[in-house]
Amino acid sequence: MKRLLFALLLMSSTALGARAPETLPDPAQEARAQALQKEFRCLVCQGESIDESGAPLAADLRRLIREHIARGESDAEITHYLVARYGDFILMNPPVQSNTYALWAAPFVVLLLAAGTGGWIVLRARTRARETSAQ
């Protein structure tokens, strides 16, 4: 298995140029690939995107993304393809959909609650301060 992977690695490296096996020749496309690979999770590691991970699966996915870019697909098409294949779990950034509304709303709810309570405390303390100074 390891030998097979190794052979595959060598083949892909010859296909894409001997010096830089994991980069695209067109700098604009390469920049797109680098931006895109930060958006997907390495499925076998914890908390790392495939951009950061040293796992073989991540390397495969990086290559996959470049193949699709070289074929002229858009970022949305590639994302759609990967989500269809691996599920929502592959997205570093959770999508906004019915089961994540609570997740995306939570920070705003907490901020509103905290700011509301804080504002109430300040107003009460001010009233008290004015009362004492009036006496």
Place this chain on the structure above:
Amino acid sequence: MTGEIGQLALCLALALACVQAAAGLWGLKDERAAGVASGAALGMFVFVALSFGALVVGFVTSDFSIADVANNSHTLKPLIYKITGVWGNHEGSMLLWVLVLSVYGAGIAFLKRGGLRLTSAALGVQGLLAVAFILFILLTSNPFARLDPMPFEGLGLNPLLQDPGLAFHPPTLYTGYVGLSATFAYAAAALLTGDVDRAWARAARPFMLIAWIALTLGIAGGSWWAYYDLGWGGFWFWDPVENASLMPWLVATALLHSALATERTGAFRTWTLLLSIMAFSLSLIGTFLVRSGVITSVHAFASDPKRGVFILLILSVAILGALALFAWRAPKLESGTAFEPTSRETTLLVNNIFLVTALGVVFVGTIYPIILSAFGTRLSVGAPYFQLFFAPIFIALMIVLPFGPRLAWRRGDLLAAFRTLLPALGVAAVAGVIVLAAASPRTLVGAGAFAVAGWVIGASAVDLVARVRARTFAIAGFAAVLAHAGLGITLMGVAGTNLWRSEALEVLAPGETMTVGRYTLRFDGVKGVAGPNYQAAHADIDILKDGAVTGHLAPERRMYPAEGQETVQTAIRTTGLEDLYVALGDDRGQGRWTLRAYVNPLAPLIWLGAGVMALGGLASLWGRVRAMFFAQDKEPAALAPEAV
């Protein structure tokens, strides 16, 4: 024999913990019981230390009749990793947890802050925690369980953990996590005694500070360890385990600020109590997340559902019990504080609003996928989610921050404060313009981040100048100056690394070169090197400048045969303002290897800033220690008004 000594000592510690809990709580009725509780706390510390010492001896002598040693050690491991390996596994790390708990218990008993009744009740609460956690160890995670027949060789330690970081990171982090138990115990004690005035906050302050300093250093140390050990140049991954340590830190930071107001003017008494309960609750939740196997990572050594259920039980009882106590007592609190909206109290409140919001983001982002997975949906919440919210929250926090120390308690003058801060505004403008003019790629975000960092650091400089002019050199007075400047320094590091990092990934044959940033690297080949318990592929790389060699880097890949795992040893060359970071990738045959290189501008500032923040905490702690031992009765008066 060592195993039996350790086991017996731990059982005796359990008995003493029961005595401590019972006598401590009895002390609410009869202060004379406080003496018994204190004695039990000191005794418990001695027996837990003995038990821990026995485990250390087991590891050092490679006593493989102890299952924990056999599963996690190896005769060929260097001595330092035999010792640090004691807490590089589930059972040993829980024993370390209890050891730190007993040290804090002994500290409370020894210092007797806040009077006998308060001390006694705090010891009672600490005792209950000790009973729960020692029972957890004895019933589900006994480090002294025997193995028969005894194996000839151990299974070894995860090579990722065979690093000097293991000597530093877990003990520091536990000092922080568990230190919050002392604050929790004092808060609960205050609720139990019904004396919820300022005394308890003052009594708990040194423990709060120690915990915060340790958490700051522990988190920063862990982040640095991940940075140099994992090999892809990142320093924070928003991994659930990292989040588990960040949450108590955010609350502890909020608590330090809120308790400041409680101590000085009696403001926010209810809120400070609640934060103390929350801070330790989050430590417990962190322990649960990491130790239960709910999430898998390098930190979660073994997962056993029994353990998870047990910790969940401890956690629920502790949190719900404390909240019930709070709900029962807090309404009786008279909230008589009065202050104007332009006052230091308000700025501390704003600080708390932002920190609690940041906590909400981390908490929801960490828990959400776990809850969804219970319903069969797999979803990941990664770095982009956290960064999206964290950046604006912290920027807003840091824009308000400089006003805090400049405003007086109760009623401050905003205009006067702003006038004294004009030089800081100048620093901010200069920093922003320089970044806009000189940095490439040019970003408005970068200019904004540096302007905010300049604003905060400039404000610290303004305070510093004012102190020097007024000739007030009390060390505690520099606490806020340092801590706030540290935050600014860290922000520069984070922004610099994220915005201007360059990276390169190439396959090189010996003699070939690659460029990354303004560096040219020449690969001089890889040779095999044997370590004490590993085989390394050792790369030689020269840094070239105009054809001349200006430096040398030697990244490695190490294979640990005992554990059957590989690790990456990165090579980092730092100028203090910039890191050149190289990791060796895989062997591509015929002497060709993959090399990953990064230039991380300002990366060292991330950890420098954290260190400066911790120094600020130390300065404040120094003020308390001085007051404790040299001017016992003058403690609050001995502090400068600006002291944290």
